[in-house]
Amino acid sequence: MIYMASTKIDPVKTVMESTFQIIKSVSADQTEIISDIMKLHLSGRSFDLDPTYSSGAFYKNLSRPAHVYDLNPQKPEIQKADVRNLPLRSSSISSAMFDPPFLVGCTFETSRMGKRFGGFKNWPDFFDFISRSLTELYRVLKSGGVLVVKCQDIVNGRKQHLSHVFIVNKATEIGFLPIDIFISVREQVIIQSALKNQQHARKTHSYFIVFRKESSGKRMKRIQGRLF
Numbered sequence: 343m344i345y346m347a348s349t350k351i352d353p354v355k356t357v358m359e360s361t362f363q364i365i366k367s368v369s370a371d372q373t374e375i376i377s378d379i380m381k382l383h384l385s386g387r388s389f390d391l392d393p394t395y396s397s398g399a400f401y402k403n404l405s406r407p408a409h410v411y412d413l414n415p416q417k418p419e420i421q422k423a424d425v426r427n428l429p430l431r432s433s434s435i436s437s438a439m440f441d442p443p444f445l446v447g448c449t450f451e452t453s454r455m456g457k458r459f460g461g462f463k464n465w466p467d468f469f470d471f472i473s474r475s476l477t478e479l480y481r482v483l484k485s486g487g488v489l490v491v492k493c494q495d496i497v498n499g500r501k502q503h504l505s506h507v508f509i510v511n512k513a514t515e516i517g518f519l520p521i522d523i524f525i526s527v528r529e530q531v532i533i534q535s536a537l538k539n540q541q542h543a544r545k546t547h548s549y550f551i552v553f554r555k556e557s558s559g560k561r562m563k564r565i566q567g568r569l570f
């Protein structure tokens with residue numbers, strides 16, 4: 343009898359090999375998440391627009407979006423613009439990455455962090471900014487266009503502010519459909535001795551939420567329950 347050892351399939355190895363190729367929803371590497379979003383949702387292409395570009399840390403090993411803006415540009419190649427009023431034609435953009443400021447209680451005028459990343463006096467200001475920005479991004483995106491919002495939840499005065507819940511609800515109300523979600527985890531956490539009487543879990547994660555702009559026809563069908 344002749345044994346064909348080389349053609350024998352090892353089921354354990356096969357499962358392991360295919361597992362390694364699967365794109366997962368959680369990663370400690372932000373660049374991996376952005377690159378996975380590009381593979382899955384942009385057919386491997388780079389983003390068209392980043393309206394809160396800052397220094398472009400997101401694109402260290404990736405190609406830069408064609409349109410990059412920031413209210414406080416860090417480099418000459420970045421155009422100054424407000425994400426709530428972009429110098430772009432309606433329905434002209436295929437994809438956008440939006441990483442809004444998330445600090446509440448410190449603003450551009452009142453703190454160094456606020457000056458660097460932007461911030462809000464209070465929660466109503468934050469909600470207003472997000473609503474206006476999402477509305478403007480909806481305007482500039484083509485129907486079927488992809489929007490990614492990076493956000494993180496915050497604890498302020500012992501109160502949980504689940505920003506991602508507000509963002510998903512507001513984006514859906516405006517006409518976006520959530521199509522994917524990724525969680526970015528920070529592996530290194532600074533531990534302060536003052537945290538001995540810990541009241542809640544220290545947040546070491548943020549979200550990349552992927553939305554698609556629905557056409558008004560599809561949206562209407564969904565609202566009427568005629569599209570599942």
Ligand SMILES: C[S@@+](CC[C@H](N)C(=O)[O-])C[C@H]1O[C@@H](n2cnc3c(N)ncnc32)[C@H](O)[C@@H]1O
Pocket residue numbers: 393394395396397398399400401411412413414415423424425426441442443444458459460461
């Ligand atoms: C969290 S940072 C973005 C970091 C960026 N993703 C990176 O990879 O470096 C938020 C950025 O939004 C900018 N910003 C704040 N308010 C803005 C506004 N109204 N319009 C456009 N950019 C704004 C800030 O200047 C800051 O650079």
